[in-house]
Each structure stands twice: as C-alpha cells, then as structure tokens.
Amino acid sequence: MNQHNFPRHVAIIMDGNGRWAISQGKQRIEGHAQGAHSVRQVVETCRKIGIRYLTLYAFSTENWERPPAEVEALMGLFLKYLESEQENFLKNDIRLRAVGDLSRLPEAVQLSLKGMLDATAHCSSLDLCLALSYGGRSEIVHAAKQIVRDVQKGLIQDPDSISENDIASRLYAPDIPDPDLLIRTSNEVRVSNFLLWQIAYSEIVISEKFWPEFDESEFMKCLEVYAGRDRRFGRTQNTSESSRELSSDEVGHSSAS
Ligand code: IPE
Ligand code: IPE
Ligand code: MG
DSSP, X not given: OOXXXXXXXXXXXXXXXXXXXXXXXXXXXXXXXXXXHHHHHHHHHHHHHTOOEEEEEEXXXXXXXXXXXXXXXXXXXXXXXXXXXXXXXXXXXXXXEEESOGGGSOHHHHHHHHHHHHHTTTOOSEEEEEEEEEOHHHHHHHHHHHHHHHHHTTSOOOGGGXXXXXXHTTSSSTTSOOOXXXXXXXXXXXXXXXXXXXXXXXXXXXXXXXXXXXXXXXXXXXXXXXXTOXXXXXXXXXXXXXXXXXXXXXXTTOOOX
C-alpha cells in the first residue's frame, strides 16, 4: 500500500464491546475496558503511518439511555483512559480533541478532559478526536442555533446567502476535514447518528471484528480496502489519480488528497 493512498482522516464507530464480553463469558463492562487496548493500538498505528486525524465514537447521545450502572462504568473508564494517556500524548505529539455535548459529562470527566485538551493543544502530529455524548443531529442543531444567533446579531441578513459552508463552519470541530474513511466494527452496517454532515462522501468499511479484537493488522486491512476504492465525489472520473486531482474546494469540505 502506497502512503499516498492513506486517508487523511479516519473515523471509527467502535462497536461490539458488549457482545465480545458475552462471548467470553464476561460482563459487558469488561468489554469496554478491553476496548481501551484497541484504542491504544489504533492511535499508535495512526501515529506510526502518519494519519493526521482520528475520530473515535466513544459515547453517543443515545447511549445515555443505557442502564445507569453501565453509563457510570463507561464514565469511569473515560476518566481512567484520559488520566493514563497524558504522558503518551505529549511524548508522541498527539493533540486531544473532543466533540459532543460535553456539558452532560460528569464534572470529573469534564475537568480531566479540559486539562488534557489544554495540555496537548500545541501538539500537531495527530489530532485524536473523541466523540463523547455525541450525536450528529444534535451537532447540526447546534450549528443551526449559532446561525440564528448570528442572524439576531445582524451578522447574517439574507437567508439566500446561507451556504453549506455556513453550517460546516459552525459544527463542533470545523477545522477538522471530513473523514475520508469511516470504519464500523462488529459487522453492523449503520451510521447510528455519527458525523451525519461530515460523512457525505466518506468511504465506509465494515469490519467483522468486535472492537476489543480490533488490532493493528485489522486496521491495516481496512486501510487496504480504502486504498482500493475509487472515490468519485459524484464526478465521472474513475481513477484515484483523477479524483486526487480535484482541489479541496471542488469537493467541498472533504479532503481528497
Ligand atoms: C460499543 O460497544 C461501545 C459503546 C457504545 C459505548 P457496545 O456497548 O455497543 O457493544 P454491543 O454493540 O452491545 O456489543
Ligand atoms: C454506536 O454504537 C455508538 C458508539 C460506538 C459510541 P451503539 O451500539 O450505541 O449503536 P446501535 O445502538 O447499535 O445503533
Ligand atoms: Mg453496540
């Protein structure tokens, strides 16, 4: 695989922790704990091969409806993960980012997150973006609210002047390019409210592995499938060479190079 064909931004729906645990005769929460090892492997691989952005779906707005004990255990694991990774992130020049309705997270998680976001803000080799308490629909509502505020301030006057970029620029992390590759594990074929706006032209790869079994080798297989895809962005060009020739302006907010 040619490094030229690596995606710039990979987004992952880390699914199947519970089913992995049950298959091993363990409690669901043990699957979540094991999932942290897969996170470490994928982050390390991204850093090693030079992927610039990685977004991980860790907790959805809908996941708040799970049994309170599971939600509480997950929050404890997020805290543990954040606290254990600071040194590693700094050493490897990894900038932590977070998207979602973070105000719903327990205070301890918010504080730890804020500490890590600040401490790693200068890092620039990999942006690791955690989607926490995240919903794609909520994110679009958030952008719509910002637009209404700007209308009230008189910054936007003509409704016909509103463009796709006016929405894209008001999403949670507008500087992060759209994902080139979206991976979902555990053989589920659905989007589950993840990055609804940003995945308009992402390539989707489904892995049969449960998230706790997802390792560097499975990740590389997904990247190979991606490298073989012909991205056309609605155009007629049918070679990856020609799709790479499209400038980022021509393909909207997406990154074709
Ligand atoms: C993904 O694993 C982790 C979260 C959604 C927090 P699941 O907990 O959804 O595992 P399954 O899908 O029930 O196996
Ligand atoms: C999606 O997985 C959310 C995360 C991976 C954080 P879910 O397990 O919550 O999604 P559904 O319920 O199977 O669609
Ligand atoms: Mg699931």
